[in-house]
Amino acid sequence: RYSAARSVDHATGATYFNLVGAAPDQLPGTEAVDLVYSWKENVRARVIDGEANPVWRRQIFPFNYLTASYWDNVGSADANGDGFTTGADNGGTIVIGDPFFERTIKAQFAYNYVNASNDRVASGLSGVTALDQREEWAVAGADGNVLFTTGAEIDAFQNLLQTANPGYSPRLNLEARPNLVVHNIMPIRNVGAGSGWESFALGAPSRDSQGQVTDYGCSDCHGGSNGIFNGTVNLLGRARRLSDDAEIPLTVAWNEAGDVKATALAWNDLGVPLEIDFSSANQTRSPARREFLGYDTARVTALNAIVPADVGIGVDPVADIVSINGEPASGPLIEISKGSENVELIAAAAGTTGSFQYRWNISDVAETLLGQTVTKTFSQTGVWTVMLTVIDEEGHLSQKLMKVSVVAPAAATHVDVDVTDGSPTVSFQLSNMPTHDQVRFYFGDGTNLNVSDASASLNLDRDYRLRDKYWMLYDPDTKARHDPNNDPTPGNEYEAWFYKTSIRLYQGGDWVNHETVNVVVVIKVP
8 A cells, every 4th residue: 555666667677766655544563574585686796807805795684575566568559658668679778568557547447335444446347247346356455445366357457458459468567576674673583581682683592581592593594484595475465355355365367378477576696686487377376485595496405404513503612722833732831932933823623513713812912813723923032822712603712721932042953854765754863962951852743752862963763644734745856846737757756744843952941942844754656
């Protein structure tokens, strides 16, 4: 009776919003509306000038669909005097419709019924014996007016107009158009005490009286007939069946293909329009909600099969630090030489399911490093706190603290490294060492070794763990990762593992020297 609708200039194809009908009296209480979820037309461009748009987001919005019903002429005559017919060329623009004037439609009806508001409304077709009385029609609308819902009713009206002008070919258009819901609308949901505003949000958790989560709300979208992509939606509303005054879902049926066009407008996630035909076998249908998102049945089946715990819902993250500068984070304090560049901080995976954000904060500098593995240069001596914070997809967080001691670097120790081909054994020859009583090796493969020794030189053989994360194919010709496009001697490649090994010298528990070397373990490929 009164709505904000998308109007169309049929001659140019331009669209705009318009108020249609007469304003009703204020309705008491609330009114339930079956919302549809889809993408928006005016989404941000995904790609701009060939580059990914960093602010592009996939977002789904609730829409209240309004369906307009009007008679359009697809014949050769001009139905409204604008000089165009459906399909004509208007300066390069194809005319999309030739709707009849309302007065042309109104002239075919009798108005012999007075509704409860004391208004005269359409009661039948004038001069059509089988349909000139209101009780001969199938259904009536909210105001008591008769509605076109059967093939006989539609055929009779078409015959009236074609008798007046053989160039008319009337078609009943049912056009469903979305109106974005932005405020003052809340879904009907009751999730119990202690929920607050969350009771009105799809996917929000349900809580008990103590505020503890009892259900994560995943079924609001996934599974069964609930959610934004399951079930169907009636785009035509309800009507009164005149035979018994029962309220029924409104459907329209017709006899000949082309008598009725029933379409709904939606968009995919890139803002590309989708025209949904909500008719089948000469009858309107309730389209599936997935159609308004551009989803097929396979996509919906996959979405409904998601188990909350399998994607991390309800599973809290666990923050843990694996190593800092190649040294396992198992002790109370890790020593680092001042000025050490690209010190690697590695976090353990916070869980086997879900998505996580890893945030590192070190107390020497007010900065936040993001990532499961990050690098940092320590430029200030002192004892600093390393705090790892892990946040999951629900906003739950876990933290782990470690201490690092950044000390002034000692004089460099000369370390020769010899790698034996065909074996993970590495020979270390250390010379020119200052006074010390202990040498600590942190091999970078997750192992370490303490050697009690006070001599100026030391030889050590060590078998390295060949871990997949440090593997690459090594070309001895280029002394770098193998490149098939730059290979002077094909076939002589080696499997290689690269490690950063830290060697530290102590005297009486005090750190006196430190050296870091890159170790390459190579095994020739047969």
